[in-house]
Amino acid sequence: MTALLEVEDLRVAYGKIEAVKGISFSVEAGQVVTLIGTNGAGKTTTLRTLSGLLKPVGGKILFDGKPLTGVPAHKIVALGLAHSPEGRHIFPRLSIAENLQLGAFLRKDKEGIEKDVQRAYDLFPILGERRKQAAGTLSGGEQQMLAMGRALMSRPKLLMLDEPSMGLSPIMMQKILATIAELKSQGTTILLVEQNAQAALSLADQGHVMEVGSIVLSGTGQDLLHDESVRKAYLGED
Amino acid sequence: MNTLPQQLANGLFLGSMYGLIAIGYTMVYGIVQLINFAHGEIFMTGGFGALTVYLALPDGISMWIALPAMLVGGALVAVLIAVGAERFAYRPLRGAPRLAPLITAIGLSLALQQLVFNLYPNAKAARVFPQLPFGPYHLGSVTVQSGDLFLIIAAPVCMAILAFFVRLSRTGRAMQATAQDPDTAQLMGIDTNRIIVIAFAIGGLFAAVAGTAYGLKYGSVSYDMGFLAGLKAFTAAVLGGIGNIYGAMLGGLVLGVAEAMATAYIADVPGMHQLGGQGWAPVWAFVLLILVLLFRPQGLLGERVADRA
Numbered sequence: 001m002t003a004l005l006e007v008e009d010l011r012v013a014y015g016k017i018e019a020v021k022g023i024s025f026s027v028e029a030g031q032v033v034t035l036i037g038t039n040g041a042g043k044t045t046t047l048r049t050l051s052g053l054l055k056p057v058g059g060k061i062l063f064d065g066k067p068l069t070g071v072p073a074h075k076i077v078a079l080g081l082a083h084s085p086e087g088r089h090i091f092p093r094l095s096i097a098e099n100l101q102l103g104a105f106l107r108k109d110k111e112g113i114e115k116d117v118q119r120a121y122d123l124f125p126i127l128g129e130r131r132k133q134a135a136g137t138l139s140g141g142e143q144q145m146l147a148m149g150r151a152l153m154s155r156p157k158l159l160m161l162d163e164p165s166m167g168l169s170p171i172m173m174q175k176i177l178a179t180i181a182e183l184k185s186q187g188t189t190i191l192l193v194e195q196n197a198q199a200a201l202s203l204a205d206q207g208h209v210m211e212v213g214s215i216v217l218s219g220t221g222q223d224l225l226h227d228e229s230v231r232k233a234y235l236g237e238d
Numbered sequence: 239m240n241t242l243p244q245q246l247a248n249g250l251f252l253g254s255m256y257g258l259i260a261i262g263y264t265m266v267y268g269i270v271q272l273i274n275f276a277h278g279e280i281f282m283t284g285g286f287g288a289l290t291v292y293l294a295l296p297d298g299i300s301m302w303i304a305l306p307a308m309l310v311g312g313a314l315v316a317v318l319i320a321v322g323a324e325r326f327a328y329r330p331l332r333g334a335p336r337l338a339p340l341i342t343a344i345g346l347s348l349a350l351q352q353l354v355f356n357l358y359p360n361a362k363a364a365r366v367f368p369q370l371p372f373g374p375y376h377l378g379s380v381t382v383q384s385g386d387l388f389l390i391i392a393a394p395v396c397m398a399i400l401a402f403f404v405r406l407s408r409t410g411r412a413m414q415a416t417a418q419d420p421d422t423a424q425l426m427g428i429d430t431n432r433i434i435v436i437a438f439a440i441g442g443l444f445a446a447v448a449g450t451a452y453g454l455k456y457g458s459v460s461y462d463m464g465f466l467a468g469l470k471a472f473t474a475a476v477l478g479g480i481g482n483i484y485g486a487m488l489g490g491l492v493l494g495v496a497e498a499m500a501t502a503y504i505a506d507v508p509g510m511h512q513l514g515g516q517g518w519a520p521v522w523a524f525v526l527l528i529l530v531l532l533f534r535p536q537g538l539l540g541e542r543v544a545d546r547a
Contacts, residue, residue: 053421073424082425089422091415102415105408106427154427 002065004029004158004189005050005081010059012042012049019045021213022059027158027191027206032184034192034200034221036234037210043193044086046210047162050191051083052076064157078106080157084164086193088147092136096127099135099146103153113153120149123179141172148179152188159183160191165199177203197234201225209234241379245502246495251386253494254393255455258448259471260478260486261400262320262441268417268481269437271336272328275343277441278468279350280320284446285367285459286354287315292368301370305388305450312446319350320442321435329431347464354461364460367453385455392447397487400440404483409436417481466520470497473527479540488538496526 003026012020020042027033035043048054050061052073061068063081071079082103091099100120104113121128124145130138135146144164151159164180165173177199184190184203194200201207204221209230217230224230262277274280291311295304327346331339354361370384382390404410415423416433423430452467453459470493478489500522505514513521530537 051425053424072429073421074427074429077425077427085422085425089419091418091422093418094411094414098411102411102423102426102428105412150426 002062003027004064005191006060006062007046007050008060008062010046010049010061011057012045012054013057018057019213020049020056023208023210023213023215025206025208025215025218027189029157029189030187031205032180032190032192032203032221033206033208034194034204035208035210036194036197036200036224038234039195040212041210042213043210044162047083047160047191047193048085050076050160051081077154077156080154081160082151082154082156082158083160084147084151084162086162086166088140088143090135090138090143090146090150093134095132096135096138096146097131099150100127100153103150106154116153116155120152123152123182124149139172141168141175144168144172144176145179148176152183158189158191160193162193163195164192165194165196173199197230198225201230243378243380245498247380247382247386249495249498250491251389251455251494252498253474253491254389255448255451255467255490256471256474256493257487257490258393258396258444258451259467260474260490261397261444261483263472263475264478264480264483264486265437265441267475268483269413269420270328270332270434272339273343273472274323274328274438274441275340275468275472276323276346276350277320277445278464278466278471279347280316280323280442280464281445281449281452281467281471282354282459282461282464283319283350284312284316284442284449285453285463286312286358286361286365286449287446288312288450288453289365289367289459290315301368304368305370309447309450312450313443316446316449317439317442320438320445324435324438329434347468351461351464358461361461364458367456367458369457370454383455385451385457388454389451392451393487396444396447397483400444400483409433413437470520470523473523476527476537477530479537482537482539485537485539492538493523493526497523 005027008024009022010020011018011022035046037043045054049056052071056069063079066079068076091102100117104116107113126142127145127149135143138146148164164176168176180190181203192200192204201221201224207219207221207224208215209217259281263274266272266274288308288311291308292304295307323346327342328339331342370388373382373384373387375382404413412428413433415426415428416430420430452463474489474493475486477493478485497519501514501516501519505511
């Protein structure tokens with residue numbers, strides 16, 4: 001069986017500086033795959049290239065059997081790839097309900113959209129309580145919930161989450177990570193970029209460690225959790 | 239006729255026109271952060287488009303038939319030029335430093351003026367514009383000319399349609415999203431290039447209504463009418479809070495009234511008797527702009543930019 005997402009020798013550059021230097025990995029349907037690594041390793045650049053916001057200088061991306069390179073960002077969502085960006089990027093002056101509606105911008109099935117909005121409120125009750133409130137007034141954690149809820153509104157085949165727990169209080173971080181676990185148990189395919197390596201690897205079926213634009217180590221989440229070099233570099237152990 | 243109610247009314251008429259033009263500045267700025275300095279000329283070509291249609295119609299035609307046709311013609315010309323400018327002048331510079339599209343806009347502004355000056359028949363002097371065959375009306379101490387009547391009907395109607403469009407339509411929602419965060423808008427599946435074109439087109443449409451209104455109000459259109467009007471409308475957009483469509487209309491009205499009041503009454507202030515009169519109107523408009531920039535730089539309805547957590 002071919003994977004849902006196949007990335008082969010992907011290279012991305014900002015001007016002359018190569019930020020992603022030929023990485024390859026794949027995501028099978030139903031899997032949670034995580035990219036971990038320090039700041040500047042190229043994780044966010046990889047996600048932004050997959051969703052079409054950046055153009056690669058080389059390599060191949062196959063999503064659901066179709067090549068993604070050269071497809072504009074606004075058409076990639078339609079293929080079933082949703083991206084919840086780093087820093088959340090909710091639309092601050094639109095209400096929570098309007099933000100969720102925008103997540104379903106390309107869908108025409110009004111009833112299905114209503115149902116999914118309700119599902120987002122079930123997943124994150126606080127969003128339901130504040131549905132008319134401007135999204136910019138939410139706390140960081142609530143904005144993260146909204147960003148994830150919004151990404152789910154397109155009913156993606158693959159959900160990409162970039163640093164969902166960044167900058168959140170420990171309690172909020174737990175809540176977000178629990179939600180990712182819940183989505184996983186429902187069968188959502190997720191590509192997760194996360195600085196909390198412990199949490200990400202515990203959730204993930206597959207993990208890849210990135211350093212300065214390359215994947216230096218790959219394995220199952222459990223393998224990497226117990227790998228000595230990973231423990232030293234990313235899990236804060238001596 | 240220098241009563242206070244009359245001056246107030248004059249200010250509102252003039253302000254409605256500024257507001258209509260200001261919409262174009264503010265929509266484009268809100269979405270691509272570009273000050274389209276050629277917008278004054280788009281307003282001017284809208285006026286000439288309307289005039290062209292009138293001249294093509296048979297002599298003695300009723301203005302009730304001619305005016306809608308003129309509006310459509312003016313809109314067609316202004317929208318085409320606005321959208322063409324976006325496609326061929328601004329879009330190729332999308333990733334360039336801010337100064338590049340700004341200079342392009344100023345160049346385009348001069349080019350459009352000169353094109354009309356040199357190519358439009360007899361446009362080296364002002365060209366006479368048809369008048370609406372009714373009015374003036376007297377409401378108490380206030381006299382309303384037919385051109386002014388057109389303005390105070392057209393401006394609120396256009397504004398209401400725009401407000402509904404932006405708030406309630408799917409495209410309007412997409413415009414708000416693009417204005418707030420263009421990259422993320424693309425992630426929602428919004429074709430932001432299309433949204434930018436629509437913003438320029440709406441600006442052109444409103445400019446054409448204003449250009450036609452200018453002709454009806456002043457009885458003529460000229461190749462350089464967009465310079466000062468454009469600059470004042472830009473002032474109105476900044477005054478109201480650039481990027482905010484309600485702010486543009488409000489800024490236009492405030493500016494129009496302030497200008498009318500200053501021209502009429504400032505000469506009565508002791509020691510300022512030589513500062514009255516129409517020639518000083520732009521001075522007061524820009525004094526107002528400077529005051530707003532000093533004390534409320536985000537404009538009357540503008541928001542402080544602090545919402546990207």
